[in-house]
Each structure stands twice: as structure tokens, then as C-alpha cells.
Amino acid sequence: MIVLNGEHSDVRAGETVVAVLARLGLGLDARGVAVAVDGEVVPRASWDSFALAEDARVEVLTAMQGG
Amino acid sequence: MADALSPSPPAPGDDAAYDDVLTIAGRPLRSRLLLGTGGFPSLEVMAEAIAASDSELVTVALRRVDPTARGSLIDVLADAGVQLLPNTAGCHTARDAVLTARLAREAFATGWVKLEVIGDEDTLLPDAPELLRAAEELLDDGFVVLPYTTDDPVLARRLADLGCAAVMPLGSPIGSGMGIRNPYNIALIREAVDVPVVLDAGIGTASDAALAMELGCDAVMAASAISRAQDPVAMARAMRAAVQAGRLAHGAGRIPRRLYATASTPDEGLAAF
Numbered sequence: 001m002i003v004l005n006g007e008h009s010d011v012r013a014g015e016t017v018v019a020v021l022a023r024l025g026l027g028l029d030a031r032g033v034a035v036a037v038d039g040e041v042v043p044r045a046s047w048d049s050f051a052l053a054e055d056a057r058v059e060v061l062t063a064m065q066g067g
Numbered sequence: 068m069a070d071a072l073s074p075s076p077p078a079p080g081d082d083a084a085y086d087d088v089l090t091i092a093g094r095p096l097r098s099r100l101l102l103g104t105g106g107f108p109s110l111e112v113m114a115e116a117i118a119a120s121d122s123e124l125v126t127v128a129l130r131r132v133d134p135t136a137r138g139s140l141i142d143v144l145a146d147a148g149v150q151l152l153p154n155t156a157g158c159h160t161a162r163d164a165v166l167t168a169r170l171a172r173e174a175f176a177t178g179w180v181k182l183e184v185i186g187d188e189d190t191l192l193p194d195a196p197e198l199l200r201a202a203e204e205l206l207d208d209g210f211v212v213l214p215y216t217t218d219d220p221v222l223a224r225r226l227a228d229l230g231c232a233a234v235m236p237l238g239s240p241i242g243s244g245m246g247i248r249n250p251y252n253i254a255l256i257r258e259a260v261d262v263p264v265v266l267d268a269g270i271g272t273a274s275d276a277a278l279a280m281e282l283g284c285d286a287v288m289a290a291s292a293i294s295r296a297q298d299p300v301a302m303a304r305a306m307r308a309a310v311q312a313g314r315l316a317h318g319a320g321r322i323p324r325r326l327y328a329t330a331s332t333p334d335e336g337l338a339a340f
Contacts, residue, residue, distance in 0.1 A: 005131040024132050032141035033132065034174035041169045059131065061170055063140045065113065066128025067103040067154040067181060067290055 003057045013054040017047040020058055032063045087314065089285055091124075091263050092179070092211040092232035094150070098123050099280070100310045101152065101265060102303070103290025106242075110138045112299050117147045120293065120303035125149045126181055128156050129171050141175075152213070154181040159194070161201035168205055180205060181235065182214040191241045195222050199229070206230045215267055218252040220259040227260035234260055235288060238279065239269030242291040246275040250282055257283035273302075273309035280313025281321065287313075 002011040004020060011020050017035050018028060026033060028047060035042045036059040042050050052058065089096045102122040107113035117125060125144060144151060153171030158164035161184060168180040184201050186194025193216055205212050212231045216222055223234045236256050239245035246269055247253055257264050266279035267288040276287045289306050296302035 024134050026132065031139075032174050034129065034170035036166065036170055039166060041166070041173055043173060059170075061129045062132045062174065063127040063144075063151075063153075064130035065107060065140060066105040066130075066156050067126030067152070067183075 001055065002052055003055075005058070005060055009058075011052065011058070013056070014051050016052070017042055017050045017058070020052070021047065021060065024060055026060070030062075034061050035059065036061070089263060091213070096123050096286070097121075098307070098310075099286040099314060100276075100307055101125070101267075101286055101288035102149075102293065103288065104140070104144070104294070105156075106291050106294035107299060108294075110140065110143045113294070114143050114147055116293055116299045116303040117144075117149060119300045120289075120307050122307075123149055124152050126152045126154045126288075126290070127175070128154055129167055129174065150179075151175045151177055152179055152181050153177065154215075155183045155201075157185070158183060159185050159197075161197045161204065164197070164201040165204050165208075168201075168210060169208070172210070178209060179211040179232075180213065182212050192237075193217055195219075198222075199225060202226055202229050202231055213265065218249050218256065220252060220255040223256045223264075224259045227262045231262060233263040233265050233285075235265045235267035237268035238266055238275065241268045242295075243269055244271030244292060245269050246271050247278055247282070250278065253279065253284065254282045270306075273305040276306050276309040277313035277316070280310055281317050283317055286310070 001008050037056050089099050098121045100120050100122045102117060102120050102125045104113055104125055104127055153175055155164040155167040158167055164184045172178055182201055184194050184197040185191050198214055202212050202214050206229055213233045213235055214226050214231050215235045216226060218236045223236055226234050238247035263285035265286040265288050266284045270276055270289045270292040279287045287310050293299050293302045293306055
């Protein structure tokens with residue numbers, strides 16, 4: 001089961017980061033977005049090729065008011 | 068040091084001392100007020116406050132995407148023409164802070180980071196060993212690191228020695244509005260490091276910002292003091308004026324404190340009745 005932003009998702013192993021972003025309504029051109037998988041940064045250039053493993057923990061982050 | 072609250076004025080004729088451009092990591096900044104974006108009632112008020120503050124460097128946090136969120140903070144800040152300073156707020160370990168900074172670099176295409184590593188939930192005070200660890204790792208990775216630190220001059224010097232582009236000592240705990248609890252330490256920090264000192268956290272109102280600048284700080288960072296004021300836009304204007312006033316007063320060189328009065332009107336020529 002792949003966990004997306006702390007919640008179980010219907011994302012399946014083998015799907016790419018792009019597929020995950022789509023579930024959040026985001027495209028490859030999303031501004032101000034960063035992705036981490038299992039505690040490692042996935043650079044934007046790899047979003048369409050990075051395939052998720054079973055039990056991957058995916059964090060999709062963006063700017064929020066703070067500081 | 069005779070009086071930590073009366074720093075030596077710059078030498079007369081030293082124009083550089085009055086040059087109002089602050090440079091952090093080679094980036095010139097006209098405004099010596101950094102703004103935090105947290106706590107504003109709306110993006111519209113935030114945008115107005117940014118304009119009123121004249122700030123060029125504003126902090127943002129990195130959080131999970133909320134598909135239901137309305138409005139884009141990134142777009143509003145881009146329209147405002149400000150440089151983003153991502154923070155690592157909420158991180159309690161060097162590991163989390165480093166990863167957050169790397170994600171922020173990816174998201175916002177900036178290598179600048181306001182490094183926060185929190186050691187205590189109630190006071191949000193920095194965790195010194197984790198802060199040093201994170202700073203070292205990020206500096207090795209090429210980041211421009213601006214660490215949120217305590218008002219400890221030794222820790223500030225350690226951070227500056229590592230290569231941090233500025234140090235950001237607290238006046239008092241984040242969001243407390245308690246002002247500068249140890250002005251002597253802030254003045255000592257100004258003496259201890261060669262990098263810009265940005266007073267961060269604790270500012271409650273304009274006089275706190277003016278005091279920070281009078282103590283010799285190079286800039287002031289305000290967040291809640293502006294965003295949670297009853298009129299954030301008016302407070303942004305007040306902070307801008309206070310930072311300028313404090314800067315000018317610091318350069319002008321204040322009079323020494325005395326226990327007894329010193330007449331400002333001469334006795335000479337005083338009438339005898």
C-alpha cells in the first residue's frame with residue numbers, strides 16, 4: 001500500500017510520481033511543488049520516470065504561509 | 068565595553084556606515100525588514116502588508132499539498148516581486164531540516180534557507196547541537212544558510228564560523244511578542260560575528276524593531292507581530308518606519324545614559340531676579 005501525504009492511497013506500485021501528482025490535481029508543470037519518496041528528494045526531472053515501489057511513502061509538498 | 072546598549076557610533080565621514088544597503092550572501096537588500104508570511108488572515112491582506120512593509124525577502128514554509136486550498140501563495144508572492152526564504156519550521160532534527168531544505172530548493176529554485184531546528188515544543192527554542200549539525204550539512208551542500216538561533220553569542224559565532232550567511236538570534240520565543248529580553252546578548256552577538264545579524268522572533272511592536280536596530284542588528288524579521296496585529300497593513304508600515312528609525316539612530320550614535328540631569332540649556336546669561 002502506497003502512502004501519499006500520510007494517508008493510504010489507491011496509487012499502485014509501478015506508477016510514477018506523475019501519476020501521484022495527478023491525483024492531487026497537479027501536473028508536471030506544477031509551480032512550487034517538491035516530492036520526497038521514502039525520505040529522499042525526487043527531482044522534478046525524474047517525476048515522469050520514477051516508479052514507486054510497494055509500500056512507498058510519498059510526500060508532495062508546497063508553499064504554505066509560515067515563519 | 069562600557070555599555071552594551073550604547074554601541075560605538077561609526078567614525079565621522081565613514082560613508083559606508085551610513086550606506087543603507089544590506090548585503091546577505093552577495094544579494095543587496097534595500098529593505099532591512101524581513102517578513103514572515105504565517106498568520107495573515109488572508110492572502111490579500113498578506114499581499115497588502117508585504118507592499119506596506121517594503122520587504123524584499125519573505126519566508127515561506129513547506130507543507131503537504133492541500134487540494135482544497137484556495138489561492139496560490141506562490142503566485143501572490145511572485146506578483147509581489149519578493150525573494151522567497153524557505154524555512155524549516157516544525158523540524159526537530161537535523162535530518163528533517165536538511166531534507167526539508169533540499170525539498171524547498173527543489174520547489175522554489177532557491178538555495179537560501181532559514182534554518183530552524185526546534186528543541187522544545189512549548190518555547191520553540193532552537194536545538195543547538197542539531198542546528199549546528201544541520202547547518203554544516205547544508206553548507207557542505209552549497210546552501211545559503213540563515214539559522215534561527217538563540218541569543219547566545221558563542222553559538223552565533225559557531226554558526227558564523229561554519230559559514231552561515233547571517234545569524235538570526237531570537238529576541239524572545241517565536242510569536243510571544245515579548246520583545247528583546249536580553250539586549251546585552253544581542254549587542255554581544257553583533258560584536259561576535261562578521262556576518263549580518265537579523266533579529267528574529269519575539270518582536271511585538273514597532274519599538275522592539277527599533278531597539279533591535281539601535282543595538283546594531285543589520286535587519287529585523289517580523290511575522291506574527293505584523294500578521295496577527297489588529298491591522299496588519301498598518302503594523303507593516305509601522306515596522307518599516309521603526310527599522311529605518313532604529314538604523315538611523317544607531318548610525319547617529321546615541322548619547323550616554325547618565326543618572327543625573329545634564330542641562331541642555333546653558334546657564335550662561337541667565338537673568339538674576
